[in-house]
Amino acid sequence: MVIKKLSLINFKNHSELNFDFSAQINCFVGNNGVGKTNVLDALHYLSVGKSFLGNSDFNNINTGLDFFVIQSEILNEEKEDIIKILQPKDSKKVIRKNDKSYDRLADHIGYLPSVMISPYDSNLISDSGESRRKFLDAMISQTDSSYLFDLIQYQKTIQQRNALLKYFAKNRSFDKDSLEIYDEPVSTYGTRIFEKRKDFVRKLNPIVQYYYEIISGGKENVNVIYESHLLTENFFSLLSQSIEKDRVLTYTSKGTHKDDLLFEMNGNSIKKIGSQGQQKSFLIALKLAQINRIKELTGKSPILLLDDIFDKLDDTRVSQLIELVNKEKFGQIFITDTHKERTENVVKRINEESRIFEI
Numbered sequence: 001m002v003i004k005k006l007s008l009i010n011f012k013n014h015s016e017l018n019f020d021f022s023a024q025i026n027c028f029v030g031n032n033g034v035g036k037t038n039v040l041d042a043l044h045y046l047s048v049g050k051s052f053l054g055n056s057d058f059n060n061i062n063t064g065l066d067f068f069v070i071q072s073e074i075l076n077e078e079k080e081d082i083i084k085i086l087q088p089k090d091s092k093k094v095i096r097k098n099d100k101s102y103d104r105l106a107d108h109i110g111y112l113p114s115v116m117i118s119p120y121d122s123n124l125i126s127d128s129g130e131s132r133r134k135f136l137d138a139m140i141s142q143t144d145s146s147y148l149f150d151l152i153q154y155q156k157t158i159q160q161r162n163a164l165l166k167y168f169a170k171n172r173s174f175d176k177d178s179l180e181i182y183d184e185p186v187s188t189y190g191t192r193i194f195e196k197r198k199d200f201v202r203k204l205n206p207i208v209q210y211y212y213e214i215i216s217g218g219k220e221n222v223n224v225i226y227e228s229h230l231l232t233e234n235f236f237s238l239l240s241q242s243i244e245k246d247r248v249l250t251y252t253s254k255g256t257h258k259d260d261l262l263f264e265m266n267g268n269s270i271k272k273i274g275s276q277g278q279q280k281s282f283l284i285a286l287k288l289a290q291i292n293r294i295k296e297l298t299g300k301s302p303i304l305l306l307d308d309i310f311d312k313l314d315d316t317r318v319s320q321l322i323e324l325v326n327k328e329k330f331g332q333i334f335i336t337d338t339h340k341e342r343t344e345n346v347v348k349r350i351n352e353e354s355r356i357f358e359i
């Protein structure tokens with residue numbers, strides 16, 4: 001997949017902006033706040049239909065205006081597709097491929113896989129389990145559309161079960177049989193999600209270790225560990241054991257919606273003992289492993305979005321990363337940087353065709 005052209009209208013701070021991309025490396029350079037990351041965010045929209053910053057779509061319309069449009073020409077093997085995303089200020093977002101609207105956003109996921117490496121990745125280490133679960137889900141969804149379907153159904157069913165628990169609490173009543181109606185669907189969707197997450201992390205971990213060793217020069221040993229209540233108990237017994245607790249809490253306390261990823265360095269939590277540089281290297285290794293898995297599972301090279309990547313890494317780590325990017329033949333790459341010269345030097349060292357855009 002190669003993004004050949006991109007046009008933005010009223011997207012964030014850009015009134016109108018057009019790009020003709022290189023099939024290999026594209027760099028956006030300019031001062032702080034000129035809108036470089038916003039261009040990467042537009043590319044992220046093309047991939048998964050939403051902002052990577054988690055903003056509501058309406059907030060991404062240039063302030064005070066009525067709509068935004070992101071349009072792109074994408075080379076999909078031999079043929080060219082036009083992807084258009086339109087967000088009016090007072091109605092639903094529309095995503096079209098070659099003039100045909102998708103019924104559901106989920107149908108578009110996986111068409112143009114992407115991996116973003118950004119300063120916000122540090123939230124993956126510092127935030128609660130929810131952001132790591134979202135990361136894991138986004139990663140698997142890009143390679144497996146039935147996973148996304150199971151996830152949506154699972155979340156709906158858990159919401160319904162929680163609503164019933166709240167209804168019981170409000171009405172000072174309880175009916176175990178009605179609650180147990182949810183056991184079957186929760187268990188079916190949840191167990192499938194669990195199996196896929198477990199398998200994905202099992203295969204991801206050695207690749208993270210491989211990349212971390214290259215980036216860090218083999219100094220520390222890292223691990224990605226999958227944590228789930230389902231590792232020790234099946235779903236039916238989890239639900240029946242926690243029924244009294246759920247009744248008091250008025251929500252479902254056990255299940256795959258509580259899964260987490262543990263990031264370790266030399267057997268300790270990386271959050272506690274990792275320096276900023278080590279954490280950043282780990283996150284890059286994690287993302288490179290993500291690219292590797294997506295490539296293996298879909299046969300597509302995901303587009304790589306590198307936001308401010310060179311800021312916190314020392315020169316050796318930057319060189320190692322560049323060598324890696326060079327050697328592994330990643331897909332199309334988009335980089336932002338405030339230093340034009342640094343970008344030019346980096347790009348020179350990578351033996352690929354490139355374009356630099358001053359924003």
Ligand SMILES: Nc1ncnc2c1ncn2[C@@H]1O[C@H](COP(=O)(O)OP(=O)(O)OP(=O)(O)O)[C@@H](O)[C@H]1O
Nearest residue numbers: 012013032033034035036037038059060061062063
């Ligand atoms: N909906 C919007 N309408 C107008 N401007 C917006 C909107 N959303 C964000 N912006 C502007 O976009 C700018 C930030 O853009 P962005 O984060 O892409 O900058 P950047 O070039 O990556 O900066 P840095 O080098 O600091 O990371 C800010 O000036 C912000 O006010």
